[in-house]
Amino acid sequence: MSPSPAGWYPDADGTMRYWDGLAWTDGPAPASGANGRSTTLPVPQVNHTMMLSLGPTASQLAAQAGAYAAGSADDDALTFTSTPRDDRPWFQRKRFIVPGALGAVVVVALLLTGGGDDTPPASPIAAPATTRPAATTTSDPTPSEVPTVTESSPTPTATPTTEATATIDQGAPPLRGTYDAAFGTFERFTVKGHGDGVVDLPSGVMAALVRASHQGEGRFSVQVLDANNQRTSDLLVDVAGGYTGTTAYGFTDFGAAPTKLQITAAGDWTVTVSPMGSAPRFDGSASGTGDRVFRYDGAASSLRIRYRGDSGVSVVQIGQGYPDVLLNHDGGYSGTVPMSAGPSIITIRTGGEWTLRKV
Structure with a gap:
């Protein structure tokens, strides 16, 4: 219209x-x-x-x-007026604002209703429609014995010179840790014999514990040999008569790798070789008689040493550097010496009674 x-x-x-x-x-x-x-x-x-x-x-x-x-053209002049022009910007005028608002409402309604699609959105992760069977409770079965599997290791042999007999006793698996990573690890073994003999050491191991015992008269010694059967500076035991103690090789000799133990004896003897990681830990106090070896994992401290005996006593700490001689004394002793932080090895070489205490 x-x-x-x-x-x-x-x-x-x-x-x-x-x-x-x-x-x-x-x-x-x-x-x-x-x-x-x-x-x-x-x-x-x-x-x-x-x-x-x-x-x-x-x-x-x-x-x-x-x-x-309606009259003469000479009458009063004709004057026409109109509504003033709307100079507002286009977006402020009603004919633009109202339709624009209606359009915005329509767009929002479409977005909220999903554009008229009645199909519900799919779940991002569809759970599998599986049915689990009902749980059945039964009595615990009797556990079966699990066979123990041990690593194969070279079979040490004893070569005595006089009526020597040797038997090998495989022991429990050694402890694992920082010491095994530093010195090497293997399965502990024991060799028994009579008279002079030779015990093969584990290949590739630079340091280990040696626990030895001897019953009988005469000299008893344990000497470390290299691949050429030459003596190293590690003379672990050299006594007369009976002996029981624990020593360690690989810390005083910096030449060729140790390969054998030379046993000199007149009576029965027993040698057990173990990884350094299996040494007992020194927790702050220890006492005993004869040769012993400990591992120390604590902080730097002071060590109180008491010794009763007529022979000499030596206490050495082996850490990341060269061996540190804490004490080397003849006869009885009572005193305090400084001790470095671990991890480290502490060896005691003596024939008498001793006491160690961290202070």
Whole structure:
């Protein structure tokens, strides 16, 4: 439907109001002149751009102005007024704001409803539709014996010179730790014999414990040999008569790798070779008689040493560097010496009674 042409139209109460083709003017018609008509009619300010699509043509405006003038052209001049042009930005005008708001509401509604798709979204992880059987409670079965598997190791042999007999007793697996990584590890073994003999040492092991015992008269010695059967500086035992003690090889000789133990004896003897990691740990106090070896894992401290005996006593600590002689004394002794932090090995070489205590 096309809009009504611009012009003056009576209101319900008979008041004349001007229609500019788009909206009513606020004020009524001006006062009448002598001939009962308005002396001045508003002349609309025609927006030619808007007229192309919305406003009346120029001929229509002229015809309407002539109808209301109804008289001489010399009467008061015709003046047309129109509603002031809306200079607000386009986004502030109602005809843009209202449709835009309605469009935004429609977009939000579509997003909330998933664009009209009634299919529910798939779960990112589909749980398998499996049915678990009911648990059945039974009495615990009697555990079966699990055979112990030990690593194979070279079989040590004893080569006595006089009526020597040797037997090998495989022991429990040794402890593992920092000491095994530093000195090497293997399965502990024991060799028994009578008279002179030779015991093969584990290959590739640079240091280990040797516990020896001898029953009988005469000399008893345990000497370490290299691959050429030459003596090293490790003379572990050299006594007359009976003996029981624990020593260690590999700390005083820095030449060729040790390969054998040469046993010199007139009676029965027993030798057990164990990894350094199996040495008992020194926790702050220890006492005993004869040769012993400990591992120490604590902090630097002071060590109180007491010794009762007529022979000499030697206490050595072997850490990351060269062996540190804590004590080397003949006869009885009582005193305090400094001790380095572990991990380290502590050896005691003596024939009498001794006591160690960390202070």
